[in-house]
Each structure stands twice: as C-alpha cells, then as structure tokens.
Amino acid sequence: MSVNFDPVAKPYRTLERLTLGRALERTREHYLPRLTHARKVLAVGDGDGRFLAKLLRQNSQLEADAVDTSAKMLAQLRFRCRSDENRLHLFRQDALTFQPKTQYDLIATHFFLDCLTQPQVEQLTATLVPSLNEGGLWLVSDFRIPPAGPMRWPARLLVRGLYLAFRILTGLRVTQLPAHERALASAGLTRVAQRLFLGGLLTTELWQRSCQRCPSS
Template structure:
C-alpha cells in the first residue's frame, strides 16, 4: 500500500515547485495529448489534482474520470480544480482496496510506484492492470536513476524528508519498467525531465 501524504498536502505543491521548478508538472502533462476523446480514465494517486486541470485544458468535456487518492486532504484540494465539463468521481482509498470494473481506456499514475518495494509492486500493478482494457493506454511518470551522482542523494533526501510525516516502507526505487515488460506492455512514447531524473512513459496494453 502506498504512503499517505495527508500531513504534507498543504505544502506539497509548493515544495515540489521549490525543488523541481516546473519539471514535475510538465512531466505529468507531457503525454496527455495521447488520451483519446471521450475516454474513460483511471487516475491512481492523483495527489492535489493538477492532472485534472491539465486534461480539461486539452479536452474540456467528454472525459469520464475516476480519481483515486488515499489522502483525504489531497483529495479535498483536487476537488477544487477546474475539471471543465468532464465527469469526475473521487474515491478516497488505497487503490488496492477499491473494486472497479474492467472498463478504462486510460490509466494515469504519477509518482505512485516510488512508494512501493519490488516485492509489493506486482500486487498493486496487477490490480490496476485488471481494469485497463486490452489495447488501453497507461501513462506512468516517476523518478529514475540514470547514473548521475546527485540523483541517489536527492532521492534519499526526499525519502528521508517525507518519512518524517508518513511511514514510507521503501528507500529505493522499484524496477517498474520490468513489470510493464513482463505484462507485455509496449512503450510507445517517453520523455525525461530534470536531468533525466524524471521519466514519463506511455505504454500500450497488449490485446
């Protein structure tokens, strides 16, 4: 189960801008133009809901979005976002506890899996995978280590800081791409930000 950032909701976005500038926001919106019109979208770990506004800026209406976030305080902020005329259902719960129908055209996960150990990742991944239609699109954005000396230091600092507010059971990034490959997803687009420390990638689920 992912960490709960309830206690940091009030300053999370400000801190992200202080450390990363616009990189976190830009990385998560970069591949949103790939989302088809009138799509049924599942957002997991949606945080304060910036992605809702970014989607509305591209498609003001016609989207059917299920927004799942474990933090009630984060969700409260997300509810204030301008979602246009898109339909949004908010669920305050860990994704592992939510039962959904297999009806989504798109899954969006932003900085979700960095809270999971490699041993725990498959359970959550498989749960999400089960509700994405064959041929569906999965947009995943998260941190990665590419060999630059400062990346592990920054990552450790981030884990240490947020552990003061919430139990975070990991200190290292899981190998998420290997899970996508194992489940026969095909990477169709990607981009990096902030000195390659942030990777956003679009995967297509096999039929």
Template sequence: MRNHTGHGYDQLAGRYQLFENLMFGSRLHRARTALLSSIPACHSALVLGDGDGRLLEALLAHQPECQITSIDQSRKMLEIQQARLSNHPHRDNVTWQQQDAREIRGFNHQFDLLVSAFFLDCFTEQELEKHLPHWLNALQPHGYFYFVDFQEPDTAWKRVRGKLYLTAMHQFFRWYTNLPNRKLVDIDGALNQCPLELLVAQNMSHDLISVRLYRMFTERIDSNRRNKESRLN
C-alpha cells in the same frame, strides 16, 4: 509515529505543491503533462494517487469528453482536487473515490486510460508485483497507460545528481508518510512483467523522470490465455 497510509499524505496535502516547488521548481509539473497531447481521445479514465489534482486538471483540458474516476487514499488530497476543479466546466466528468488502491477490485476492463504520476514509487517491489496487474486489469484491451515517475539516470553526473534528489526525496517521504522504501524501487522490473507496449517515452529533468505512454498488448494477453488454457487441457 506517522501513518504509512492516508494520514501522512493528509498532513502533507496543503503544502505539497510548495514543497515540490522548493525542491524541483516547475520540473515535476512539466513532466506530469509532457505527453498528455499524445493520448488519443478517451471515454473513461482511472487516475490513481493524483495528489492535489494538478495532473487531473490538465488531463480534463486535454480530454474534455472523458469520464474520470480519481482514486486517492488521502481525504485531504481529494478535497484539494475537488476545490481545484470547483469552477471547472468539466467538473461533473470527475468522480472521486477515497480508497487504498491496493484494495481496488471490480474495475475489470472498465477504462480506456489509466494514469499514474509519481504513484508507483509509493509501493514496495512486492506490492507492485501484486497490485500493478490489478490496476492494469482496469483497462480495456488496447487501453492506454500514462505513466510518470522517477528513474535512476544512466550516465555519470546525471546519476550523481539523480541519487542526491532521490535520497533527499525518500528521506522526506519516509519522515512524512512512513514510506517504507529507502531507495527507488525497480518500477521497470514490475512494468516489464506486464503486457504493455511502449508507444512514446520522454526523459525529463536530466533523465531523473520518465514519462511514458503505453498500450495494453493484447496479443500477449491472448497468448497468455492460450497458454493457461492449454495447461488446463
């Protein structure tokens, strides 16, 4: 039985880019980097589940002053990230941490950018509901969230195409990594519960991929806090 957590991704790590290219060509990578230039200069970033580090490398090029913490549960993926950046002039800006993101605690308001690409779809809806608020809590008030993930296209032929890709992908990840999901989880449902303001968005690959830049919406944080306080009084 393949392990749901690190081991499946460890086995996949060395071939991840090859499989991706066979299935999607360069489309995923174009999506990953599509809105990087829209992110304002940041001092610190938390990157979750970046896999083999291609987004991390591109992020460093756009944010050369940014101190980045990259967390992934897969030791192999982190090794590939490190090898990729071994000669990078800003390599020292990156700190790597092998950890299950569901156990992240203590990053309260530490970062001004959170990055997740094709990561939120690794979790069940219940997990997203529980952990997404913790991950966003790593952001300072007004911090940015750079999000890239799959979505179900709305219109007829794009929807059919999208379903074929998503079904093939879920089968693949279920087999390789024991992903529990059989279909795309309702990521938007989880995001809509969070105090996020959408700044820019772009659909890619015939609407199969959504790239978004959000900012923490502090008025809602403040009003939530006021509501809590008034309930306590």
C-alpha cells in the same frame, strides 16, 4: 506507523516547486496532447489534481475515477476539478485494495509508484491491467536513477533525501525506487513512448496494452 499524506496536501505544489521548480509538472503534462482519445480514465495517487484538472478540461467527453488514501489530497483534487466535478468520481481507498468495476482507456500514475515496494507495484499492475481496454494506455511519471552520466550520483542523493523527507512528513517507509518497467512489462504492457527530463532524473512513459482488433500501422 501508517502513511499519511494529509500533512503535505495543501503545501504540495509549493514543496514541489521549491525542490525542482516546474520540472515535475512538465513531466506529468508532457503527453497530455496524446490523450485526447480517452473516454474513461483511472488516476491513482494524482496528488492535488493538477494533471487530472487539465486532462478533464481538454476532453469534454472524459469521465475520471480518482483513487487516493488522503482525504485532504482528494479535497485538493476535487477543488481543482470543480468545473468538471460531474464527470469525476472519487475513491478514498488504498490503491492496492481498489477493485475496478469498469474498463478504462487510460490509467495514470504520476510520482506514485515510487511510494510502493517492488512487490506492491507488481500487485497493483496485476490488478489494474485487466481493467485497461485493448489498446489502452498506462501513463507513468516517476523518478529514476540514470544508469550512467553526470546526473547518476546527484540523482541518488536527491532521491535518498526525498525519501527521508517523506518518511518524516508522511511516515512513508519505502527507501528505494521500484522497477516499475519490469512490473508493467510482466503485466503484459509494452512501452511505446518515453521522455526524460533533468538529465534522466525524471521519466514519463506511455505503456500500451496489446490490441488484437486494432488496425496495423
């Protein structure tokens, strides 16, 4: 059974808020003020486009490429970005087969890498990192299992329940969180910022490609 996110495209925002309120939205948007420098962004699996719409609104010079397999998710994204549609390019395609034809200042993956297996995350990062400009950023937001503390076991149960729900609704076969930090580091990126939410259940991170020509701080 192939994965199909079309059934959850329209109710995605409602389902998200019923599960964790506005926590996922706050996680996605936490680093928006630090992204004003970007002129070209690649958004992979941005869902219904709430993040990308705000990013385009805050930066009138930005052009965005958005990749998703779901036609209905892309339709939601296009609708939310309709005021900036002339700066938006949509690709209905599996991210694992997407071959960038330009260089980006920013790559954004919000609650998308958790839909992939570890080998798939490693494949994706190996493919996309070369298209990231020197000094460019990869913004990732995702679930995590805290290594210790009171949220460790509740996080395990919640993540397991979410995987089960998405398996029923979309056919997703992944059952455990990949180690995205290992894949990003192996691809040559360095984590330069991290913010945790809900006791460590959610993380948003900025990873940077090294810049030989950037001035030292």
